[in-house]
Amino acid sequence: MNIRQIFLVHTVAASICLMVFPGIVTAQEYSSKGADSCLTCHKNEKWSVMSIFNTKHGSLTDPEAPFSNLQCEACHGPSQEHQKAKKKSEVPVPVVFGEGSPTPVSQQNAACLSCHESHTGAGWFGSRHESVDVGCASCHQSHADRDPMFDSLEQQEVCFGCHSRTRQDTYKASGHPLRFGSMACSDCHNVHDGNNDFLLTEDNVNDTCYRCHAEKRGPYLWEHAPVTESCTLCHDVHGSNHPAMLTKRPPLLCQQCHSASGHPGEAYTSDDMDSNANSRFLLARGCQNCHTQVHGSNHPSGSSQIR
Ligand code: HEC
Ligand code: HEC
Ligand code: HEC
Ligand code: HEC
Ligand code: HEC
Ligand code: HEC
Ligand code: HEC
Ligand code: HEC
Ligand code: HEC
Ligand code: HEC
Numbered sequence: 008m009n010i011r012q013i014f015l016v017h018t019v020a021a022s023i024c025l026m027v028f029p030g031i032v033t034a035q036e037y038s039s040k041g042a043d044s045c046l047t048c049h050k051n052e053k054w055s056v057m058s059i060f061n062t063k064h065g066s067l068t069d070p071e072a073p074f075s076n077l078q079c080e081a082c083h084g085p086s087q088e089h090q091k092a093k094k095k096s097e098v099p100v101p102v103v104f105g106e107g108s109p110t111p112v113s114q115q116n117a118a119c120l121s122c123h124e125s126h127t128g129a130g131w132f133g134s135r136h137e138s139v140d141v142g143c144a145s146c147h148q149s150h151a152d153r154d155p156m157f158d159s160l161e162q163q164e165v166c167f168g169c170h171s172r173t174r175q176d177t178y179k180a181s182g183h184p185l186r187f188g189s190m191a192c193s194d195c196h197n198v199h200d201g202n203n204d205f206l207l208t209e210d211n212v213n214d215t216c217y218r219c220h221a222e223k224r225g226p227y228l229w230e231h232a233p234v235t236e237s238c239t240l241c242h243d244v245h246g247s248n249h250p251a252m253l254t255k256r257p258p259l260l261c262q263q264c265h266s267a268s269g270h271p272g273e274a275y276t277s278d279d280m281d282s283n284a285n286s287r288f289l290l291a292r293g294c295q296n297c298h299t300q301v302h303g304s305n306h307p308s309g310s311s312q313i314r
Contacts, residue, residue: 036088037077037080037086038085038087038090041079042079045079045086057150060074064149082102084100102114102115104142104149112141112142115143123143127199130197131199131200134198134199135201136206156193159185180249181248182245182246182252183244195208212238212239216238223238227302227305228307228309229304229309229312230303258294261298298312
């Protein structure tokens with residue numbers, strides 16, 4: 008780059024920054040030598056910032072990447088005064104990321120969104136995480152060789168830091184293979200998209216499940232109403248101590264809805280030993296001894312889900 012090009016880049020960048028960081032650009036200017044202005048101090052072990060050069064952000068050939076233009080300051084904002092200040096702690100860079108940062112989360116996120124609005128989509132705005140001030144940097148690491156969000160086990164650890172109940176669920180006897188790392192939270196959740204229920208990858212619960220359990224989509228000749236409504240009426244998808252991640256064990260699972268009609272009316276429990284301990288309604292798989300097609304049936308006479 009010759010001097011004129013550098014000047015041009017900086018002028019364009021400064022006007023972009025006026026839009027992205029209104030008010031700040033007047034406080035600080037861009038440093039004159041890009042990353043070189045910073046690395047004189049920040050190269051050493053203490054900061055461990057160098058791994059960024061192993062990531063896509065470190066690319067010098069991708070014209071969209073930070074290091075092809077404003078470099079460190081593409082994210083941290085114009086930092087000349089920080090660079091020159093005697094006492095650094097008194098003049099921090101305009102955008103400090105992470106927990107305990109003096110920079111408001113919305114402003115941290117704006118720095119990332121200045122390039123990523125099209126990737127994260129308009130769905131980020133108004134999503135649960137955005138509205139409770141979770142930052143991009145609460146999940147993503149920019150100075151690590153590998154961002155934890157792209158490793159199924161490391162990703163979960165980050166989520167569990169805030170969602171400890173979900174961690175407990177994944178340790179239950181029956182569950183999706185999350186704790187073995189063969190699945191990740193992001194197989195079902197797209198945390199950037201608040202337009203979907205529960206930040207799921209698809210519009211709603213069932214469409215998310217059908218992606219992998221397509222056979223449950225039907226269409227069935229005889230549908231079972233709760234199945235088409237939501238799989239979570241019967242399944243705890245993060246894990247459960249009942250087989251097949253059921254929310255309750257049959258027959259109780261079935262009896263919570265089927266209590267007032269015909270033969271299921273009797274509350275079969277093992278407390279009532281005399282009459283029910285060997286009942287055909289309770290043995291082994293309970294109701295499913297006969298009602299094997301709980302997800303729906305295509306048999307012409309399958310209306311009772313027994314075939
Ligand atoms: C002369 C040495 C020096 C230079 C040059 C320098 N810094 Fe710093 N920087 C420091 C020191 C020392 C701190 C720690 C200040 C403190 O204790 O709060 C710091 C803090 C930071 C922090 C905040 C870390 C945190 O967690 O609070 C960021 C981000 C940062 N510098 C980025 C930059 C960028 C970007 C540049 C280049 C434009 C730069 N620095 C240039 C010495 C320097
Ligand atoms: C100057 C523009 C720019 C800024 C600012 C920026 N990024 Fe990026 N980012 C990129 C480009 C370009 C890529 C590479 C895209 C590609 O190859 O698909 C990228 C890739 C990524 C990826 C994917 C990495 C991978 O290995 O696939 C993540 C995650 C990411 N950025 C998060 C962030 C976060 C978090 C911030 C704010 C701290 C941020 N970015 C700020 C331009 C930027
Ligand atoms: C709650 C955690 C979390 C937050 C907060 C978060 N992300 Fe992500 N992000 C992820 C996960 C998980 C993936 C990986 C998805 C995958 O495996 O496909 C990802 C992937 C990405 C990617 C690369 C894939 C793509 O979608 O193009 C980019 C870029 C990105 N995030 C940017 C951002 C930005 C910018 C913000 C802040 C506005 C942000 N993320 C906030 C968890 C998060
Ligand atoms: C893609 C955006 C992005 C770019 C480019 C970037 N940083 Fe950072 N920086 C971050 C984020 C996000 C954090 C918070 C920690 C993390 O995610 O790893 C951070 C943290 C830091 C810290 C504090 C680290 C600590 O140990 O507390 C320093 C210092 C820093 N960056 C300096 C730099 C320097 C110097 C450059 C240029 C060589 C640079 N950053 C380029 C996003 C960026
Ligand atoms: C920094 C803390 C933090 C991290 C990290 C985090 N979350 Fe969250 N998340 C929250 C908070 C706070 C809420 C809102 C809590 C509430 O609604 O009760 C939330 C809500 C959610 C919701 C419910 C959304 C809704 O619409 O009801 C889902 C799903 C979720 N997070 C998934 C994830 C996943 C997956 C990850 C990891 C990729 C993750 N979160 C990482 C703090 C975090
Ligand atoms: C098999 C798909 C699937 C996977 C994998 C998955 N989730 Fe969920 N998650 C859901 C569904 C469906 C819901 C909403 C329905 C419900 O639980 O009632 C949900 C809801 C949530 C909620 C909000 C409601 C609540 O239970 O607090 C959080 C937080 C959450 N998930 C976090 C996670 C985290 C963290 C991971 C990774 C360890 C993860 N999820 C993995 C499907 C999944
Ligand atoms: C990304 C693919 C994927 C998605 C999406 C998915 N699952 Fe699964 N599911 C699996 C895999 C893989 C297994 C097999 C686990 C095993 O064999 O240990 C499984 C197993 C199950 C089981 C049987 C567990 C057992 O112990 O027999 C149930 C029930 C289940 N999933 C329900 C759901 C529901 C409900 C949803 C939607 C919220 C869903 N799944 C979404 C991949 C997925
Ligand atoms: C009315 C309750 C109920 C609803 C709603 C329900 N299931 Fe099930 N599901 C069960 C029962 C009971 C079992 C155990 C079946 C058995 O013992 O063979 C089961 C087992 C499963 C299994 C593992 C065994 C198999 O058949 O592959 C998967 C996968 C599954 N369900 C997925 C789903 C999906 C996806 C949905 C939503 C479309 C859903 N379920 C809705 C009751 C339900
Ligand atoms: C969340 C509530 C709910 C749960 C749990 C539930 N069902 Fe149902 N079930 C329904 C509804 C609603 C219908 C439709 C009733 C209708 O159309 O009149 C239905 C229909 C049926 C039918 C067909 C009834 C008919 O009149 O032809 C059978 C058989 C049945 N369920 C068995 C079961 C079994 C076995 C279980 C346990 C594995 C179960 N159900 C769990 C709500 C539930
Ligand atoms: C021994 C086999 C068997 C067991 C076990 C069984 N059922 Fe049935 N069930 C049937 C048959 C056969 C029908 C069909 C009756 C008809 O078509 O007149 C039926 C019909 C039903 C119906 C349709 C409406 C009705 O009352 O006729 C529901 C709902 C139902 N069963 C629920 C249950 C529940 C809940 C359980 C567990 C507590 C259960 N069944 C256990 C054989 C069984």
